[in-house]
Amino acid sequence: MSEVLDLVIIGAGPAGMTAAIYASRAQMKFVILEKAFPGGQITNTYEIENYPGIKTASGFELTTMMQEHVTHFGIEIKTEDVEDVLLNETIKTVKTSANTYQAKTVILAMGATWKKLGIEGEEAFSGRGVSYCATCDGAFYRNKTTMVVGGGDVAVEDAIYLARMCEKVYLVHRRDELRAVKVLQEKLFELENVETIWDSELIKIEGDQFVNKAEIMNKKTGDSRQIDADGVFIAVGSNPNTEFVRGKVDMDQGGYIATGENCMTNIEGVFAAGDLRQKSLRQVITACGDGATAVYSAERFI
Numbered sequence: 001m002s003e004v005l006d007l008v009i010i011g012a013g014p015a016g017m018t019a020a021i022y023a024s025r026a027q028m029k030f031v032i033l034e035k036a037f038p039g040g041q042i043t044n045t046y047e048i049e050n051y052p053g054i055k056t057a058s059g060f061e062l063t064t065m066m067q068e069h070v071t072h073f074g075i076e077i078k079t080e081d082v083e084d085v086l087l088n089e090t091i092k093t094v095k096t097s098a099n100t101y102q103a104k105t106v107i108l109a110m111g112a113t114w115k116k117l118g119i120e121g122e123e124a125f126s127g128r129g130v131s132y133c134a135t136c137d138g139a140f141y142r143n144k145t146t147m148v149v150g151g152g153d154v155a156v157e158d159a160i161y162l163a164r165m166c167e168k169v170y171l172v173h174r175r176d177e178l179r180a181v182k183v184l185q186e187k188l189f190e191l192e193n194v195e196t197i198w199d200s201e202l203i204k205i206e207g208d209q210f211v212n213k214a215e216i217m218n219k220k221t222g223d224s225r226q227i228d229a230d231g232v233f234i235a236v237g238s239n240p241n242t243e244f245v246r247g248k249v250d251m252d253q254g255g256y257i258a259t260g261e262n263c264m265t266n267i268e269g270v271f272a273a274g275d276l277r278q279k280s281l282r283q284v285i286t287a288c289g290d291g292a293t294a295v296y297s298a299e300r301f302i
């Protein structure tokens with residue numbers, strides 16, 4: 001068993017990387033563990049214009065800058081998938097596929113993952129016309145017809161992004177108004193090649209080798225119709241990556257972790273930061289704020 005650390009940070013998205021910068025400056029003994037690439041969800045976003053000091057950047061540029069900031073402090077982000085945690089003892093245990101770590105405090109910063117619709121054709125055509133990331137796959141649909149499903153910020157951003165390269169974009173939303181912020185809605189409604197289909201749900205995705213049709217149903221009339229589409233982008237929200245802490249810390253029915261204003265969970269010495277936490281606004285800036293707060297609280301806890 002290795003030495004007892006001050007802190008283990010799980011996840012290297014904006015929340016985890018901010019926590020690492022703060023922990024380094026606080027001279028804590030810590031590790032930061034990331035199962036994939038540092039950066040988290042934002043990595044694939046084409047444009048961010050709501051992070052103060054950076055008027056506009058792609059998600060990749062912003063997270064690369066964050067990563068460079070982390071390595072500037074001599075911190076290594078370890079590529080390890082956390083599989084289990086034991087949190088109730090004074091000294092916490094974090095088990096990855098490769099190692100076991102012990103620490104006085106743990107920051108949970110595993111973020112969230114896109115939700116699926118669970119409809120016919122979604123799984124079968126995943127990667128063959130069904131996508132959850134317009135910025136990753138949009139370029140494959142140049143001059144083609146695409147459909148975006150959802151009504152929040154991400155769905156509207158995706159539709160705006162796709163409109164730049166696609167001949168036609170349908171935005172299918174199950175209500176009669178969008179949830180996205182007004183500035184995005186204004187941008188969307190200015191675009192002539194975007195058609196919003198209200199009160200409707202995508203019920204089936206069809207095709208041969210690749211997607212070529214999407215069936216939608218009007219929720220008010222019950223009428224269904226097929227629309228020719230080469231790509232379907234699903235942007236209906238996300239689920240928190242909290243499976244391995246279920247039953248170990250307090251969370252709501254959706255799996256979002258409950259904390260106080262100091263980011264501490266109901267378990268002493270265990271903190272949650274970023275999108276996996278119960279909160280009203282899930283953005284880069286609030287994730288970074290949580291990362292900083294969680295380290296400040298962890299330091300005081302120790």
Ligand SMILES: Cc1cc2nc3c(=O)[nH]c(=O)nc-3n(C[C@H](O)[C@H](O)[C@H](O)COP(=O)(O)OP(=O)(O)OC[C@H]3O[C@@H](n4cnc5c(N)ncnc54)[C@H](O)[C@@H]3O)c2cc1C
Nearest residue numbers: 011013014015035040041082110111112274275282283284
């Ligand atoms: C398409 C899209 C566009 C967006 N646009 C904007 C925008 O314009 N502006 C804005 O402010 N926000 C935007 N957001 C929201 C923003 O991306 C999130 O709020 C932010 O990334 C949350 O950061 P986080 O660190 O909490 O989580 P995440 O970014 O989800 O990072 C969590 C990290 O933890 C890792 N992880 C998960 N499980 C484990 C495990 N078991 N072991 C080790 N590591 C693990 C993941 O691989 C991931 O790297 C957008 C999100 C999406 C999806």
